[in-house]
Amino acid sequence: MSERNPVRVLAGHDTIGRLSRRTVLAGMGAAGLSLLASCGQRGMAESPAPDGQLESRLNVYSWGDYDPPELLEAWSADNDVRLQVDAFGSNEEMMAKLAASRGTSGYDIVVPTGIYIPTMVEHGLLQRLDHSLLPNLATMDPAFMDQTFDPGNVHSVCKAWGTTGFVYDAHRISGDPQSWQDFIDLAAGEASGATMLLEDAWEVCSIALAALGHDLNTVEPAELDEAAEIVVDRLAPHVRAYMGNANTAMAQGSFALMQAFNGDARQGMLEADDPERWRFVFPTPSANLWMDTWCIATGAQNPDAAHAFIDWIIGPEQALAETDYIGYSTGSTAFAEPGIEDGFELAEIIFPEQHVLDRLVASEMNEGMQRRVEILTDAQTRSGA
Known part of the structure; x- marks a missing residue:
């Protein structure tokens, strides 16, 4: 050079x-x-x-x-x-x-x-x-x-x-989780206190919106209120941290369940001492593209x-x-x-395989974003993060 x-x-x-x-x-x-x-x-x-x-x-x-x-x-x-x-x-x-x-x-x-x-x-x-x-x-x-x-x-x-999914520690979590509802249930169960969410308002709200069957880009106040109930009252009490990178969270070794962008999860798995213990899921019914x-x-x-x-x-x-x-x-x-x-x-x-790509949704910057930011802020407060 x-x-x-x-x-x-x-x-x-x-x-x-x-x-x-x-x-x-x-x-x-x-x-x-x-x-x-x-x-x-x-x-x-x-x-x-x-x-x-x-x-x-x-x-x-x-x-x-x-x-x-x-x-x-x-x-x-x-x-x-x-x-x-x-x-x-x-x-x-x-x-x-x-x-x-x-x-x-x-x-x-x-x-x-x-x-x-x-x-x-x-x-x-x-x-x-x-x-x-x-x-x-x-x-x-x-x-x-x-x-x-x-x-x-x-x-x-x-x-x-890329897209968004979740990665979990197969040594600490049983079963074969495949959906965002599975993620919510695990966070409140086996992964309570060892769950990480992305520090991203759209992504965090999409966990709940997907589980509810709503449009991930919805601007409907009632649907966003439903999402808030799940994120703030059901998820947040079990969340250990909100981070931008699952790779960093995986390296810390204190998390069993992490919301993750696919490339970051892959990087974390490649750098892990025991990569076979980690599983990445493209969850149903939908996620961000x-x-x-x-x-x-x-x-x-x-x-x-x-x-x-x-x-x-x-x-x-x-x-x-x-x-x-x-x-x-x-x-x-x-x-x-x-x-x-x-x-x-x-x-x-x-x-991702074609059937995964077919169900992904591109995020939008719309009038519902401020409500999503409020939900994330309330969740972080509830988690003590």
Whole structure:
């Protein structure tokens, strides 16, 4: 790697472990909404237009530990570009920084979760992609293009996608749990005091909404009240902690049952001293189908380098390396090749079977989010967390 252009990842080891991959604090808080509303699109600094000349720097703002370091180092060295990666802990944190800077944050590439893109576009935080500079868009699976949150991929490209389920310690839990109702029953039974929930309002409420048979994106007050009764009164008294990463919880060894994003659960199993004791479940009847995305921030000062990096990282070879490292598929057509999954450990966790995919629901940012945040806050208080 070039000595002049090293890769810098600005997050300490402890921070990377805490923020890794999807430590999402879902739900736009009142403060975040207020900040965006006050900033609007006024006075946003403009980005220079791409001119075909790669700049000497590239600044990325992403989830911690979300790309293989050797990939970043290789791109930096091959292109003689100084690459700096900063880590954020939530979509809200990232959006607040972009909004407050009014296009002068210094970041070129940002990695928001898809449901936040409409809000970011509305407030002028993202600039349009130049598809002529992204020929590797042709290597993306159409199933992960043209999403409802960004029709035509005007502002985003899939970085990774995944879902939510739960992981349990088969040495401490008997039976064969398969549903969110099973999860609720176990939390109040065999796993009482040893249960972890995600620190994510949408995800926590979805446990109850799924068990009740309601739409996971419901805005109906009565249905959300039903979910609150389950989450606050039935689940929370048995919950030991709310965390963003099951990998961290598994390493602690004090949990028997954990709500988990699939890639984080896989990582925890791969790092466990006794991986055979852990089981991951894609629960019925439904769960989240989320997508994180590559975007270019308004005011990006290195637009050519930003486009060049995005185009390279979504290429088939890099897509495989990304998935092997983070445990989430990237939406590349590379995964359609026969037998490709055989090259991944615990591939069944990375790549849900079609019958699982068919029942997943993409989360939405809607008027029910504030109620979900209130439910999570009440649950954490009830748990003493």
